[in-house]
Amino acid sequence: MTAPLYNASIPVFRQMLGSLKDILAKTEAHATARKIDPDALLQARLFPDMFPLARQVLIACDFAKGVSARLAGVEVPSFPDPERPGFAELNGRIDTVIAFIQGLPADAFADAATRSITIQPGTPRERQFVGEQYLLHYGLPQFFFHVTTAYALARHNGVELGKRDYMGKI
């Protein structure tokens, strides 16, 4: 039997990162067909103090990478964020993260549920979790937030997408 927290993280991240790639592919095709500057879509925001589409993709990747690594008990790999990523760079980042998380052995997650995890989410204040709580009540809600917001931004800007594109393939 595989570790429950492996099943609840890696294949879920894999599914939704695949969706993100499909969403980006349709967004890029939309830009090309209508001769829209890619940045007009990738730098679109739902509100001025929210992150733009490109950054939503990068943050979704960061959560998939960081949550998976911490649950597996390995160091979180660092990938420098490009200043103004284009479609190719965003797709490359997603591929890199998919390769990283799929390379994590399932047996590294055997003790993940009770592993003590400390994070510093953008502030000096630390936050303590045990692994199960960290995945279910922090990692997954954060990850889905950014995938959904990327979808919402593409939809809001007229890209023809449906729930099926968001749900992806299991």
Added chain:
Amino acid sequence: MTAPLYNASIPVFRQMLGSLKDILAKTEAHATARKIDPDALLQARLFPDMFPLARQVLIACDFAKGVSARLAGVEVPSFPDPERPGFAELNGRIDTVIAFIQGLPADAFADAATRSITIQPGTPRERQFVGEQYLLHYGLPQFFFHVTTAYALARHNGVELGKRDYMGKI
């Protein structure tokens, strides 16, 4: 030990339904303070063929209710959807769903991971899952989609919210 699929569903739905209530409370306060017609916010959409805010809340409730019931092996309760729900009705629906899912006994989820689940998502075509796959690859992605989209709609319309409101309390 509680059933893993209980932990991965009920407390997660509980957390995010609590967030939805907080998001609605701030949205209502925003409408009141600026003398905005509640429907101007509750019927706001990110794109003409997407569901408005009120409907996003109802659908999030439907997924929390339906996924929890199917995993527990009990009948999915039916709550008729109001035509144009106001804040009070949406809050009432969230409370009803929280009470329903918290009333499900944890031991009803003991066999949830391997339970065979058949759904008909808005089409005559049936879809088959086993419980674990149903929750992780269908139920949670769908639920988070609608919670996040509700948040995105409120933010897009100027309600002062932050990620903390979305994340809620564990």
